[in-house]
Amino acid sequence: MNTACYTPESTIIAGVNVHLHDTGDVNEDVKGLVSSAEDYTTVGNPFVESPRMKCREVSVDYSGKRAVFGVSLDIARNEVIAMIGPSGCGKSTFLRCLNRMNDTIPGCTVSGSITLDGMDIYDRKVDVVPLRAMVGMVFQKPNPFPKSIYDNIAYGPRIHGLAGSRSELDALVEDSLRKAGLWDEVKDQLDKPGTMLSGGQQQRLCIARTIAVSPEVILMDEPCSALDPIATARVEELIEELRDNYSIVIVTHSMQQAARVSQRTAYFHMGWLVEVGETDQIFTNPRHKLTENYITGRFG
Amino acid sequence: MTSTQLFITVALLACAGFFLGKKRAAIMRDSSGSHSSPGIRPHSTPVYYGFWVSLWAVIPALLVFVCEFVLKRFGHVPFSFRAGVAWEAVAVTSGIVCVIIAWLRLRPETRARNHIETGMNFLFMACATIAIFTTLGIVLSVIFESIRFFKVIPVQEFLFGLKWSPQVAIRPDQVGSTGAFGSVPVLAGTFLISFIAMAVAAPLGLMSAIYLSEYAGSRLRAWAKPCLEILAGIPTVVYGFFAALVVAPQVKAAGEILGLQVSSESALAAGLVMGIMIIPLVSSLSDDVISAVPQAMRDGSYALGATKAETIKNVVIPAALPGIVGGLLLAVSRAVGETMIVVMAAGLSANLTMNPLKAVTTVTVQIVTLLTGDQEFDSPKTLAAFALGLLLFILTLLMNIIALKIVRKYREQYE
Ligand SMILES: Nc1ncnc2c1ncn2[C@@H]1O[C@H](COP(=O)(O)OP(=O)(O)OP(=O)(O)O)[C@@H](O)[C@H]1O
Ligand SMILES: [Mg+2]
Numbered sequence: 118m119n120t121a122c123y124t125p126e127s128t129i130i131a132g133v134n135v136h137l138h139d140t141g142d143v144n145e146d147v148k149g150l151v152s153s154a155e156d157y158t159t160v161g162n163p164f165v166e167s168p169r170m171k172c173r174e175v176s177v178d179y180s181g182k183r184a185v186f187g188v189s190l191d192i193a194r195n196e197v198i199a200m201i202g203p204s205g206c207g208k209s210t211f212l213r214c215l216n217r218m219n220d221t222i223p224g225c226t227v228s229g230s231i232t233l234d235g236m237d238i239y240d241r242k243v244d245v246v247p248l249r250a251m252v253g254m255v256f257q258k259p260n261p262f263p264k265s266i267y268d269n270i271a272y273g274p275r276i277h278g279l280a281g282s283r284s285e286l287d288a289l290v291e292d293s294l295r296k297a298g299l300w301d302e303v304k305d306q307l308d309k310p311g312t313m314l315s316g317g318q319q320q321r322l323c324i325a326r327t328i329a330v331s332p333e334v335i336l337m338d339e340p341c342s343a344l345d346p347i348a349t350a351r352v353e354e355l356i357e358e359l360r361d362n363y364s365i366v367i368v369t370h371s372m373q374q375a376a377r378v379s380q381r382t383a384y385f386h387m388g389w390l391v392e393v394g395e396t397d398q399i400f401t402n403p404r405h406k407l408t409e410n411y412i413t414g415r416f417g
Numbered sequence: 418m419t420s421t422q423l424f425i426t427v428a429l430l431a432c433a434g435f436f437l438g439k440k441r442a443a444i445m446r447d448s449s450g451s452h453s454s455p456g457i458r459p460h461s462t463p464v465y466y467g468f469w470v471s472l473w474a475v476i477p478a479l480l481v482f483v484c485e486f487v488l489k490r491f492g493h494v495p496f497s498f499r500a501g502v503a504w505e506a507v508a509v510t511s512g513i514v515c516v517i518i519a520w521l522r523l524r525p526e527t528r529a530r531n532h533i534e535t536g537m538n539f540l541f542m543a544c545a546t547i548a549i550f551t552t553l554g555i556v557l558s559v560i561f562e563s564i565r566f567f568k569v570i571p572v573q574e575f576l577f578g579l580k581w582s583p584q585v586a587i588r589p590d591q592v593g594s595t596g597a598f599g600s601v602p603v604l605a606g607t608f609l610i611s612f613i614a615m616a617v618a619a620p621l622g623l624m625s626a627i628y629l630s631e632y633a634g635s636r637l638r639a640w641a642k643p644c645l646e647i648l649a650g651i652p653t654v655v656y657g658f659f660a661a662l663v664v665a666p667q668v669k670a671a672g673e674i675l676g677l678q679v680s681s682e683s684a685l686a687a688g689l690v691m692g693i694m695i696i697p698l699v700s701s702l703s704d705d706v707i708s709a710v711p712q713a714m715r716d717g718s719y720a721l722g723a724t725k726a727e728t729i730k731n732v733v734i735p736a737a738l739p740g741i742v743g744g745l746l747l748a749v750s751r752a753v754g755e756t757m758i759v760v761m762a763a764g765l766s767a768n769l770t771m772n773p774l775k776a777v778t779t780v781t782v783q784i785v786t787l788l789t790g791d792q793e794f795d796s797p798k799t800l801a802a803f804a805l806g807l808l809l810f811i812l813t814l815l816m817n818i819i820a821l822k823i824v825r826k827y828r829e830q831y832e
Contacts, residue, residue: 221719223635250722260713263736272731273721323717330721 157186157389160405161398165193169334169364170215170252171232177210180224184210187229188390190383192334197356197365199375199396202385203411208368211385212336215366216252217245233333250277253327257339259319261311261326266303269311269322270294273330289329297325298355317348324355328363335359337367341374353378372412376400384408423505427478427512431471434516438470438523439463445525461530469529472536473519477511556810563807566800570598575804577601581767581778583787583798598801600808602769606777607809610688610759611752613773617692618748622699623741629700630707631729642704649697653757660690660762672774680764685773687763691755695748702747706740707733739824746820750813756781780809 168191177185185207192198192215200208210219217238219225231238238248250273261269270290273279280286290307294300299321303314311322320340327335337356341349356365356378369375375382376396383393384405392405403409442463449458459466485504567575578599625645629638665686672679679685710733718728734741756779764776765786787802 216720218716218720221716246722246724248722249720254716254720256713256716256720258713260711260717262714262717262732272718272723276721276723276727276731326717326721 157386157391159189159390160392160408161394163190163383163390163393165191167194168192169194169234171230172214173230175211175214175227175229175231177207177214177219177228178226179210179222184388185214186388188385190390190393192364192366193381194364195360195362196381197360197367197379199379199382200366200368200385201370201372201375201382201411202391204370206385207388208385209338212254212338212366212368215334215336216249216254218249218254220245247277250330251332252334252336253330253332255320255323255327255335255337255340258343259316259323261314261319261322263310263312265308266311266314266322267307269326270329273326277330279330293325293329296328296359297321298351298358299325315348317344317351320344320348320352321355324352324359328359332363334364334366337365339368339370342370349374372400384411386411420505423478423508426509427474430474430509430512430516434470434472434474434520435467437467437516437520439467441520441523442466442529445523449525457525459525460528465529465533466523466527468533468536469527470516470519470523472533473515474512477515478508481508481511559803559807559810562800562803566797566804569797569800570804574598575600579769581783583783583801596798598797598804600780600805602767603778603780603783603805604808604812605769605771606684606763606767607753607779607781609684609771609773609777610691610763610779611749613685613688614691614695614752614755615745615749617689618695618699618752619745621692622696622748623703625696626700626703626707627729627734630704631725631733642701645697645700647697648693649701651694653694653755656690656694657757657761660686660758664690665762668774677774679774680776682762682764682776683774684763684777687759687761688773690762691752691758694755694758695751698751699744699748702744703737703741706737706744709740710736742820742824746817749816753779753809753813754781756785760785780805 170192172188172190172192175185175188176183188211200212202208213219213222214227214231215238217227219227227239233248233251236243238252262272264272267290270293271280271286274286274289280289291300291304294303299318302318303309303322311319314322320343324335324340341352344352353374356367359365367375367378379396381393382396382399384391384399384403384407386407392399392403392408394404399408400412403412440463442459442461442465445459446463481504575598578597579601580597580599581602583596583598629641629645633641661682665681665683668683668686668689669679669681714732714736715728718732723731759779759782763778763782765778765782766776767778767783768775770777784802784805787798787805
């Protein structure tokens with residue numbers, strides 16, 4: 118893993134000037150203006166007070182082909198931040214950097230720095246195993262293990278030794294299922310296979326499974342794209358409730374969903390973080406031409 | 418006319434039918450819709466009409482062949498006509514007539530495509546039937562010959578007898594002529610050797626499969642897999658003399674160092690080599706099922722902070738278990754059926770022992786020794802081979818059924 122040092126000064130990457138300051142608006146001077154479509158400099162303030170995760174100059178290459186270009190972004194505590202952008206713009210790739218799931222992809226290298234509560238997660242000394250417990254992930258397609266509902270939830274606590282006794286484990290399973298709003302539906306069939314549930318229930322099972330290892334950040338990659346509107350509404354409600362305890366990063370293709378569940382929104386384009394800001398502002402008053410084109414349904 | 422000639426004639430007829438039918442359909446297609454002859458557009462493409470007509474060359478020949486076979490084998494030919502020539506003449510003429518009729522009756526509305534579909538259906542059904550009936554035939558013949566054997570030797574003696582020495586006098590005046598046909602020592606030997614072989618092959622094969630599919634880089638896998646599979650290409654005879662000439666003496670020497678009595682032909686030597694022989698079977702079958710477990714399963718586990726080994730143990734292996742058990746079962750039947758290695762390395766003497774350092778024998782080896790050399794076909798000695806075969810068949814069948822039950826019980830289904 119090639120981990121470059123973060124320098125807060127201006128850096129030149131691929132010929133584009135990126136100015137970074139720890140506080141303050143990056144492009145104060147262009148406020149109210151619409152940047153030209155060729156300029157990929159981040160518009161809006163990607164930084165927050167006392168962030169949970171700090172990403173600086175994160176770039177990702179797949180066997181030499183760059184997929185994410187110098188993204189700097191903070192993830193606040195107790196917020197839902199949505200990532201939107203056209204297909205192939207690097208949302209999933211960036212998301213996977215946050216819990217080092219990219220490590221499992223051969224040929225994928227990440228540079229820049231990402232910290233979680235001040236700890237550099239790409240540091241050599243960091244053990245990725247507990248990191249992934251702290252930064253959980255929910256996938257696009259529900260992927261419950263081919264085990265019973267109970268064992269699906271108990272899987273994480275068991276490998277991390279979170280429960281001392283069977284009764285503690287039972288309590289943890291019940292608690293996670295309750296938080297995921299699934300308890301009432303499955304409490305009588307905990308020994309049935311998790312794959313037997315409906316798609317929406319499976320996705321909530323996967324969320325419960327993630328909650329069970331008490332993460333600090335939950336990453337969700339299009340968690341509702343395989344679900345019908347009712348199941349989607351249920352998951353969105355859940356995300357809203359989870360915000361009290363976790364930071365949530367959600368990738369979505371549905372702009373309504375981003376508007377409904379998130380406080381901040383980041384717009385990605387061709388691997389660049391083009392604009393980030395309050396969700397209301399992004400959807401009512403986008404400042405970058407590309408963002409505007411995207412949310413109004415115009416491309417190019 | 419010989420049957421080869423008949424075959425060629427029918428094939429030529431079918432070819433002719435194909436081109437005639439195709440031609441006619443093509444003409445119909447080309448003329449349809451034009452103003453001079455407002456015909457209907459043919460239902461199917463011309464190729465299907467070609468096949469449809471040629472089908473009519475084959476069907477009568479087949480029917481005639483089946484009739485001839487059935488009548489000659491099971492009934493009496495009612496007419497006194499010179500069988501050979503007459504039947505073949507019937508086959509060819511009916512074929513020609515049918516082709517001509519089919520060609521003449523070819524209409525745009527003929528649903529050639531659907532008829533071909535039906536024909537295909539019958540073809541596949543016939544193949545499946547042949548496979549099933551052959552198996553059934555073999556099983557039945559084994560059962561009937563075994564019944565003849567059990568008329569001479571009582572079933573209980575065969576099943577529970579503890580002594581196997583099938584030497585029967587060929588001439589009635591020979592002395593010491595009554596053989597003993599207790600199958601227990603032979604079965605025990607079979608299981609002992611198979612057990613040793615599986616004890617070697619199952620862990621080694623499974624773990625090398627896990628290494629190759631989960632840990633090894635793609636470059637290592639690219640040459641390691643073929644290397645392993647070369648093991649599967651070595652003829653069993655080679656393994657046999659390897660076992661007899663290399664491994665058995667080593668086992669004997671090693672045993673003597675430990676102060677153990679090892680006979681120069683031992684179950685251990687045969688079992689070890691047999692295990693090595695089965696490793697590629699186990700590993701390549703397990704490798705396939707392990708690779709078939711969806712990546713999403715692994716990602717889900719990694720995202721919860723599981724290590725690779727934990728993921729393999731808790732998610733990948735359980736999901737792949739049915740396939741792995743299936744592969745192991747195949748390996749067991751391979752071990753039970755293996756003959757060459759045992760003949761060379763484990764000996765022929767039917768000792769009733771569970772000591773892997775002694776010489777033992779197996780069912781397959783006994784079948785071979787019973788049937789080699791000049792034999793009276795209906796002597797108990799020869800018929801014993803059928804009984805042993807039946808026993809082996811029933812045992813492997815039971816094993817498969819039990820394994821299927823286990824697999825179904827512990828199967829963890831993934832989408
Ligand atoms: N495993 C991989 N190997 C090589 N290239 C990859 C891999 N995964 C993604 N890429 C490339 O990286 C770029 C970004 O892909 P990514 O999956 O992050 O896009 P995305 O924004 O999530 O798209 P979508 O909205 O369709 O999910 C794409 O150009 C893609 O081709
Ligand atoms: Mg994606």
